[in-house]
Amino acid sequence: MKIIFFRHAKTELTAKTGKDFDRGLRDNGIIQCSKMQEFIEKEFSGVNFFVLCSTAKRTRQTYKRAFEKIQSKVKYLDELYLASAEEILKIIQHENVPNDNQLVILGHNDGLTDLVNYLTDAAFYVQTSGWVEVTLEIDDLQLLSGGLGSISRYYRPVLEV
Secondary structure, eight states: OEEEEEEOOOBOSSOTTSOGGGOOBOHHHHHHHHHHHHHHHHHOTTOEEEEEEEOSHHHHHHHHHHSTTSOEEEEEEGGGTTOOHHHHHHHHHHOOOOTTEEEEEEEOTTHHHHHHHHHHTOOOOOOTTOEEEEEESOSOGGGOOTTSEEEEEEEOOOOOO
């Protein structure tokens, strides 16, 4: 079994509202999403994705741009906004993921990085637009716990300067 952890693309430093939740993508983030869409199309042809996505503006924009042409279902969850590793773990354990779908968690740091490290016993940092595939030694998400996985792939689009 595999879970993909995908951090939102590069964002504005501040939103017009002053609220972190409302920060949108920067130009670089939009480019990152375009490159992520190319990566997903190339590497995952025919895969159906089930995406659990934070409701923050930047994660919703990342989903819409990166998965625009990709076969996917999305479930937006308020609980994923700035969720801790423990909170994300509980969400995954209680989510009913269709058997024929690849689970993707689209969210934020520090929760994503902390959960990847907990699951894999790694010391890893998930950057913006980072795509981390964690292969697990289990087939039942309710059994998900520390040290049961390994990072099988990491991808992050390179932006030309």
